[in-house]
Amino acid sequence: MTYTIIDLFAGAGGLTTGFHLAGFQSLCAIEIDKKAIATYKYNYPSTKILQQDILQVNPSDLRLALGLTQEKLTVLVGGPPCQGFSRNIPASDRYFNDSRNQLYQTFLAFVQEFRPVYVVMENVPEILNAYKGIIKNEITEKLESFGYKVTSSILNAAYYGIPQTRSRAFFLASLNRKLDIPKPTHQGDIRSDYRATLSSKQLNLFESNLSPIVTVKDAIGDLPSLKDGQEYTHQNYPDSPQNLYQTIIRHESTKIVNHIARALTPIQKARVSALKEGEDARDLPPELAPKKHYSGAYGRLSWNKPARTMTRWLFHPGSGRFFHPEQNRTITIREAARLHSYPDTFHFLGTYTNMASQIGESVPPLLAKVIAQSILLDYH
Template structure:
C-alpha cells in the first residue's frame, strides 16, 4: 500500500502507517527542522521541504510511476493553531491562515484522488466555528466520490500512555464505507461478548526501564537498566539495544528549587510562597505520578512552567526519549535538532501507535458496522460520527 504524508512533521503519522504496512513514498513539510528528523528516520522515503499548497501532486505521483487515482493513501495533519484551545480566543478565527491549510490538504487530495484519505487535527477543529470546517471537508470529499466518517478519539484508548483527544477524518473512494477503529484500552480491563480492552498504559508502564538521571545528565546512547517490564516496553523497544535522546535538560536554579520542593502529583499551587510565581498554568511545575496517564504533550514540554512535565521519581523534567515513549514513538526513532526543536517535533506529532491503528482500519473491510456499535454500547459511550 503506497502512501504520501502531507504536513508530515517529524514523521509521527508516517511511523504509524509504516508499522501498519504502508510504503511511505514521501513526506512533505515546510519546516526544515522537522524534515531533518523525517529524513533521519525514513531514508527509504522522499523528504520534501516545501509548502504543501505549492507542490504539484500529479508531478510527484509521476515520479513514482503513478497516475491520478492510483495512490492508495494520502494522510496529513494540517497545522491546528487556528483551532486549538491552547491558543488565545482572540487569535482563533475562521479565516486564519493555519485553518486555510485544511483547504490546501483537500486541494491536493482532489487532484490526486487516492483510494483513501486520513486527516488528523485537534478535537476543537471538528466542532469549532459551528462545524464550518467539518461540513466543508465532508462536502468536498463526498463531491469527489468519497464515503466519509469523522470522530474524536483519545490516544489513551488505543494504547498510548497519554490523554490526547484528536479529530480524525477517514474517507474511501473504493465503494467501501470507512469503519472507525475500536478502542483497545480503557480504565479497567474489560472482556465481554462484544469486545476486549486492556487497562490504560500509565507513565511508569512506559518509562520505568529507562535510566534515572540528574537534571543536566546525558544518557544519549545509554543501555536499558532492566529487561522490558511489560508488554508496552517490549513493543516500544522494537529490538533496540540502547536509547537515543535520553538527556535531562539542565534547569535554572530557581526552576530546580521549585521541582525539588514538590512531591509527585503536586504542582504550582503547592509551591512554598517564596517559590511560587505570580501566575501560570494550572499544571505548571507539576510532577507526574507513576500511576497516572500522561496529560497531553505540547511543544512546550521542555519548559517546567508550561505543564506537568516533572519526572515522577527524579527531580527533573522528563527527557525527550521519555516524552517520545509517552507519545508512542518506538525507541529506534531518533530526533535531531536542538532540545527545544525536538520537544516541538513530539508535541506537534500524531502518536504513531494511534496512526497505526487508523491506518489498519482502512485494511479492515470485513467487519459489520453493528459490531462497532455494539462495542460502543457495552463501553457505555458512543463516539460521535
C-alpha cells in the same frame, strides 16, 4: 501487495511511523520545517522528501513525478497546521479567514488530484465545531463530492494504548465504504491529576474485555535515572522490558538514544525539589509558587496515570505537567517520545527544543497504527 502512503505536513513523521509499523511504505513526505524533516529523513531515508512550502507544490506535477495514476495510492495522510482553530489561541485572535485555517483546502486539493483509496486527516478537536461546524461540513462535503464516504470523530490516545491523554480529531474517508471509527482497546481513569478518583458507579461502566490504560510507569519506568542537564551516554538497556508496552516500544532497538535531561534554572530546581509525585504549582509553598500559572504547571507526572498531552512546550516545566514523577528534572526527549508512543528505534535530531516540538506537534505513532490497521481490515 505493497500498501503506500504520502504524508503531507509530515513533521518528524508521527503518522508515517504508525503506518510504517502497520506495514505501509512511505512514498513521499512534504514538510516546510527543515529541522523536522531532517529527523524524518534520518528515519526514512528511502522516502522522497520535499522540504518546501506545500503551497508551492503542484499536486499534478508531483503525482506524475511519482509515477502514480489516480486511485493507485493507498492512503493520503496529513495534519494541516491548526493554530487558527486551537483553543490555545485566545478566542479574540481566531477568525475564519485566518491563513492558518486554510491549509486544509490545500490538503483537499491533493486528495482531488491523487484520488487515493483512503484519506486520513488529523487536526485539533476544535476543528469539528469551529465556526459553528462550517469547517467540518466543508471538509466532509468536499470529500463526498470527490466520491468518498466520510466519517469524523475525536479519538483520545489513552483509550488506544498510548500513555497520554491526547485528544485529536480525525477525518477518515474511503472510496469503497464508510469506515468505522476504531473501537477503544484500553480503559481506565485517564485523569492525570492525583486528586481525581473514579466513583464506584464510574468503575462499573468499564468492560472486562479491554486492557487497562498504559501508565507513565509502564512507559518509562525502565529508563535509567538522570540528573537535570545530564545525557545518558552508555546507550545500553540496564534491564529487560518490564511489561508489554516496553517490549513493543523496544522492538528491534539495541540502544537508548535521546535520553537527555534539560538543565534547570535555580528556581525550577527549587520547585521540583519541593514537589511529590503528582503534585503541581498548587502544592508549592508560597515562597516558590508562581504568581500565575497554567493548569498542571510545574507538575510532576503520576506513575500510575497516563501523562497529559505532550505539547511542543514539554521542555518548559511552567507549561504543563512535565516534571519526572520522582527525579528532580523534566522528562527527557526519550521519555517524551515513549509517552508519545514513538519506538526506541526512532531517532530525533536537533536541539532539545527542536526535538520537543517534533514530538509535541506529531500524531502518536501507535494511534496512527490503529487507524492504519483498520484501513487494512477494510481493504481486504
